[in-house]
Amino acid sequence: MNVLITGATSGIGKQLAMDYAKAGHHVVACGRNKEALQALEQEFPDTIAGQQLDITHADETLQNLRPYTDLDVVILSAGVCEYVDIDHFEADMFARVFNVNVVGTMRCVEALLPNLKAGSKLVIVGSTARLLPFTKAEAYGGSKAAIHYITRSLQVDLAPRGIKVLSVSPGFVETPMTSQNDFEMPMQVTPEFASASIRKGIEKNTLDITFPRTFGWFLKFSSRLPQSWQVALSRRFSK
Template identity: 40%
Template sequence: MKTILITGASSGIGKSLAQHYSEHGWHVIAGGRNEQALNELVSQYANVTPLVADLCDEQAVINAAAHLPELDVMLLNAGSCEYVDDPIHFDAALFQRVINTNLMTVAYCLNHWLCKVKQGGQLAFTSSSASFLPLPRAQAYGASKAALSYMAKTLSIDLAPHHIDVSLINPGFVETPLTDKNDFPMPGRISSEDAAKAIYHGLSKRRHTINFPSFFTLVLSMLARLPFSWWRAFAVRNLIRKTS
């Protein structure tokens, strides 16, 4: 039985991933802060082991390392999203929260858990298609995901001699408790179950980049290739229209 560690497994994409991998016969170490939600997974699947930890607390990550077995896959999926609604009065505390949750937690996990990934194993990061383009209000979220994407790509190079494949996952809009809070249109939004299937398929093929849904992420990647001045003019015009 292969073993995968999935962070952020108490809800959203992470929970659907834990369920999907369990149903395909994997031993799943489901990480998260919500002990009740993790215990519900354990009650449904005998091959799920809960890992209750606040990844923002490095000591908790260190403590968890002592209980981890060798891993075939480590999927660092936990994250949060907050928007900067008043750029004139920039909220540094909000920015710090998002960076800590989306980026520093990953650094803690790499520091203390990467040694658990066996040779020939895989490391995966859930970033976001929001990193493709600068989007309004996304200064904190977009910056954290852009940094995560850069980290994943560099590790893909540096870990190759150690025979560890690295995958960067860039979802579009997915139905999760996080996106339920969004107050704007979300084209191409898919279920967390469909997201889990796309990730499972991509990782089974050991793809370095996993983008979905395909049409939405293709459009974003094409827009990202345009001169920034064109995208900026379009985004500013839409922003002015919405606020006027």
């Protein structure tokens, strides 16, 4: 298979790139960090090709991604997380987070969509943060709720073309992104676990790849509670 992965220089995306490469698939690994891309190419000279890319740059994204025409799986994992400081509320922070997680991800879709054919899979990484109104997560959770909705609409609009669109909602994964968190992260999993869950979901065409399973079930159940209960629950998490 030919697999293109954004966010492949770190965390979940990097683990996916290495695991697909180890299984003999050809991987285009995308990210801004040139050294990280070179390190991947050196470790997997026959199976990984690096593509330096900032997905917030429109022309760069279009010009660099459009030439990849023969792709079986596209995994859009690039993302950033910033938390709200309620005493210093900053709208620009929302712009930064949405510009990568939502607009940047759509720039990748814009560049690659004409190249996807029947049987291709488009996999978009969101978060279980979309399921509850977590403390300080107005920007991050909001961007992930938006990307989940967009992914579901794409599932509808790309079905007639035979393109499978899969939504990924990870719980806490041990990566550089979560190393900044100073709170407890229940049921945190390793990047290896995350990669295995995502690859299995892709293989089975699971439209909603949520893991770890128990954490996902708990949050999905909680998201159906009355809103006042959800606020009370999230207040407990914020202590």
